[in-house]
Amino acid sequence: MGSQMDGYFPLDSGRRRTLRSAIGCVGIGVHSGRRVSLVLRPAPVGAGVRFRRTDTGFEVPALFDRVVDTRLCTALGEPGGDPARSIATVEHVMAALAGCGVDDALVEIDGPEAPILDGSAAPFVFLIDCAGTVARAGAPAQAIEVLRPVRVEDGAAWAELAPAVSRGGLEASLTIDFPSTAIGRQSFAMRITPEGFREELSEARTFTLAEEVAALRAAGLARGGSLANAVVVDGPLVLNPGGLRRPDEFVRHKLLDAVGDLALAGAPLRGRFAGHRSGHRLNNRLLHALFAEAANWRFAPAVPAAEGAASVRLPAAAAPAAA
Numbered sequence: 001m002g003s004q005m006d007g008y009f010p011l012d013s014g015r016r017r018t019l020r021s022a023i024g025c026v027g028i029g030v031h032s033g034r035r036v037s038l039v040l041r042p043a044p045v046g047a048g049v050r051f052r053r054t055d056t057g058f059e060v061p062a063l064f065d066r067v068v069d070t071r072l073c074t075a076l077g078e079p080g081g082d083p084a085r086s087i088a089t090v091e092h093v094m095a096a097l098a099g100c101g102v103d104d105a106l107v108e109i110d111g112p113e114a115p116i117l118d119g120s121a122a123p124f125v126f127l128i129d130c131a132g133t134v135a136r137a138g139a140p141a142q143a144i145e146v147l148r149p150v151r152v153e154d155g156a157a158w159a160e161l162a163p164a165v166s167r168g169g170l171e172a173s174l175t176i177d178f179p180s181t182a183i184g185r186q187s188f189a190m191r192i193t194p195e196g197f198r199e200e201l202s203e204a205r206t207f208t209l210a211e212e213v214a215a216l217r218a219a220g221l222a223r224g225g226s227l228a229n230a231v232v233v234d235g236p237l238v239l240n241p242g243g244l245r246r247p248d249e250f251v252r253h254k255l256l257d258a259v260g261d262l263a264l265a266g267a268p269l270r271g272r273f274a275g276h277r278s279g280h281r282l283n284n285r286l287l288h289a290l291f292a293e294a295a296n297w298r299f300a301p302a303v304p305a306a307e308g309a310a311s312v313r314l315p316a317a318a319a320p321a322a323a
Helices: 091-099 122-131 194-201 210-218 249-262 280-291
Strands: 015-019 023-028 035-042 049-053 059-061 067-069 075-077 105-109 133-140 142-146 150-154 157-162 170-178 184-192 207-209 231-234 269-276 297-301
Touching: 015 035, 023 122, 035 122, 091 105, 091 122, 091 194, 091 249, 150 280, 157 280, 170 249, 184 194, 184 249, 194 249, 207 210, 207 249, 210 231, 249 269, 249 280
Parallel strands: 049 105, 142 269, 170 269, 207 231
Antiparallel strands: 015 133, 023 035, 035 105, 049 059, 067 075, 142 297, 150 157, 157 269, 170 184
């Protein structure tokens, strides 16, 4: 294989793109409660998306096989549980980079997790828009075409990838079900495009149940959570003074999470994603299942064949066997 693509959105985009300039922000880690700064930087062609902790020097590619924790967020790192060698809550950053079509970027963070900001991907989209992006001449993108249905289950929850009905990007649908709360059962489906991501998904915020907050904090989590960065539901009530941004904001956020999790595939996915009560763990298991067998997928140009396509390198566990 040639150049390396370490993290990519399931979307056909023609040419590889990076940021035009560096840009940063400061916020709070939702679980640690620590003040943390984040800087998005341009990266060379083929570098993919990588995360670097400036406080410890740890750097990790944004790939599905580098996920070490999926309990309440998606965390990248190394097996063994060393907190100095992990970076948590990467899914909203990944979703924003992917949604804006950024293929190559370095994400620098000076703490154990990315800042939560307002609980959605919109602030990261704003940063990317302010920095601007630039297309790489002579660096066409390549997609991963789903050839066979792949499904993972956990009780009543499931997630699957299937071949696309039509040529192009990713079709996505998701259903969630929270009985006896303001959330209820919600479904949402869309074709993922840059415009669609910005308008339909990017502003959807993370959410939690009021009765779970005390338990999370007792476990050393959600120390930075507040009504400023999460929707909190107490039975039939939404506690946030401003209410919801959309009546179905909950399922839209879960699909936003899936976009960020699937951006760890290593190349854009071309197919259909569907899920029922799927979260970070099932989303990651789904990518492992996809790449477990070479017959499940193949490389395909993300642009018309006449324009050519650059080669990419997947993790060793996912790379197809030589013919």
